[in-house]
Amino acid sequence: MAKSKGNILIVDDDDMILLSAQLLLEQYYTEVRKINNPIQIEEAFKEHAFDLVLLDMNFKQGETSGEEGLQWLERIKELSPSTNVLLMTAYGEVDIAVEAMKKGAIDFIVKPWQNEKLIVTVQNALKLTSQEKRVKQLEVREQAISSNIDNEYREMIGSSAAMKGIQNMISKVAPTDADVLILGENGTGKEVAARALHKKSSRAKEIFIAVDLGTIPEHLFESELFGHKKGAFTDAKEERIGRFEAASGGTIFLDEIGNIPLHLQSKLLTVLQRRQITKVGDNTPTDIDVRVICATNMNLQEAVNNGDFREDLLYRINTVEIDLPSLKERIEDTPELVDHFLKKYEKKYHKNTLSISKEAIGALKKHSWPGNIRELQHAVERAAILADHDVLNANDFAFLRRTENSSSEFDNFNLENIEAWAIKNAIKKHSGNISHAAKELGLSRGAMYRRMEKYGL
Template structure:
């Protein structure tokens, strides 16, 4: 028994029965309809690999115009569905003409079963190849938009990071779901990619999804996929992120931002490991490793009724907390040198150096945006520096009054308020730009502004 879905359309019930009984010996799913008016419903609800289509549907009609009309309709609704035309001997020339319209081949009535089976097998192989090509193309589009970031390696020798790296080494070779916690900019996606690279799925896809950036109206389309025509802008069939990641790993970032309704939809998929594309009722099996991340306190959100407890239990078989940069100061020289080499090569300034004195000043700086803020600071310094050595003047925040002279070293809230206030002032009130410089999302920026009463 071969896998494959075949739709047979003919107004002769005897032919439908004959074809169905014969092909059911070889293929898993054969559906017959005796009117082409049902074609749209069938192709909207299910993905058929092959359609066997009669050329004429009205008594005494021999022109084949109806067959051509419905052939075009099938190719419009489901371009990947291969079409075999069933025609009388005298209509062979018409059938050949129809192949120019998109038909794969034709079968002359009455047929020999061996010839019918051979033609169907050839068309099915072509259909499955086409499906694979379309899936790969969709997958490549998603992969290209979620390619590894420049900073893709775990860097650190501090005690805090050694603990993280140890947990990653233990969990990577399993398929356990992982929840990564940590502030914005600490490197949660870097940790997720490290888990994937050390796993048995390393040679399969790693798909990263920023749930905070997907609107509620597009959530199902982006994650689960859609059929052509499922909504206004659905101009072609598209697989979702889950199906693209099948065999590999999907990383769901900012999972704490999901509304209760979206949490329920996600939980259903995580429990069943099946997705249903918008515009269909057909569930597709997925085989993915789930890694989630958030900077939110999900346990507190559960208490407040803002996050589903059953979803939390589903995603956090293993929890990993990434420490903020201020708790891993011993890693800063390594991180600084990494970014210096990265951006020195990118901007053709390969001989740049940075002194121990400047590194020590950078270590004393408060980093509310964590590694992301440090990365952007090094990139700006590399771009703006005039000589071959980065100095304090290349870091605007270091050339201002020493933070230690302004605030008590141990009052981190004052330091954070000071950083936010100065970033807003620097960008002349543009909250988006200030948040980006600090490595914060707009939402996180506004929450901190409210906390410190910054207008």
């Protein structure tokens, strides 16, 4: 008979009780531990994460008040709120056990017990523990879905040779669970490619969670990604599961992976190698089952050579590399992309059916598109909003010409143009390293990303 997964701790001062309960439960569950002194409870929780504790109510000879049991029940719930407690009590202590249930115990079993009764009670308690964990996981997933509500799955658009090659590679790689590294300039559609990989995989019906690593403060990195226990730090008022655990069963997309500080890269590497996370404030790892897709606009090999990125982490994340072309390298896809965006914005802004003239398409093909598809999308959105006619023409995109080169950007010393130029050139100077570019500009990474989004960079 295959054992069910479950980590159980038995606490009783009677060694015979401990042994008999352990021998019985070990037939059904993977991990069963015992201690004969409640003082050892805290040490036990430092070493292991328990799904269920079987706790005696009295530990002193002749004691029947149950006060010790109540105190240790409270302590267990402080140490691990998600751990359920099943009380073991004598016949005359049932009233005390009922009182303890009001303070957080899940159920009680009367000693001496019937083996069948104990097995059923433990089974029900572990089932409830599993359901409670699932609810927490779903809450985090719901938050992730809400935060990405505008990032619905989109097909990879384009019939150019470059895009056909990308689509072909995605079709080959998606059915596997291989770790994928997506490379490309800002705005080339790295998240769209990641979602396409997920949609075509065996995990398509499970969650896809996107994490922008560049916007997570260093001091919250482990908590956000791996979760934390209650009391792990000042603001940890309750236990929280991280993005990796929330994504278990599905896909996690780690964008801007090149911006992780070196001292945190080892922690991520350990998680990717072992497929286990350890929450902040906990010592016991939790298994995870995720497909990992990473993305960056940086040259990671150059970062490795400069000592800014771990070589072993690079090897771990790039089992397969997908290098997305810039818009200039697939400029023939412009009409398809524009048509897609027009359909989106005519619906969003309640416009009549919108189209674009050949003259306008010709003008768009001549633009340098430093912000790639994201810049094109913003340009189409702006034109769709401001146009008074249903067919967009070249004049509707005249604003692009004013930012085509640095000299024209400063003709009227427009502050937005100057800021866009500074950000663009800082990124170029630091070879796409957003953290370094933001530092030189005196901006936080979050502020940097907001400005990049604003200017389509």
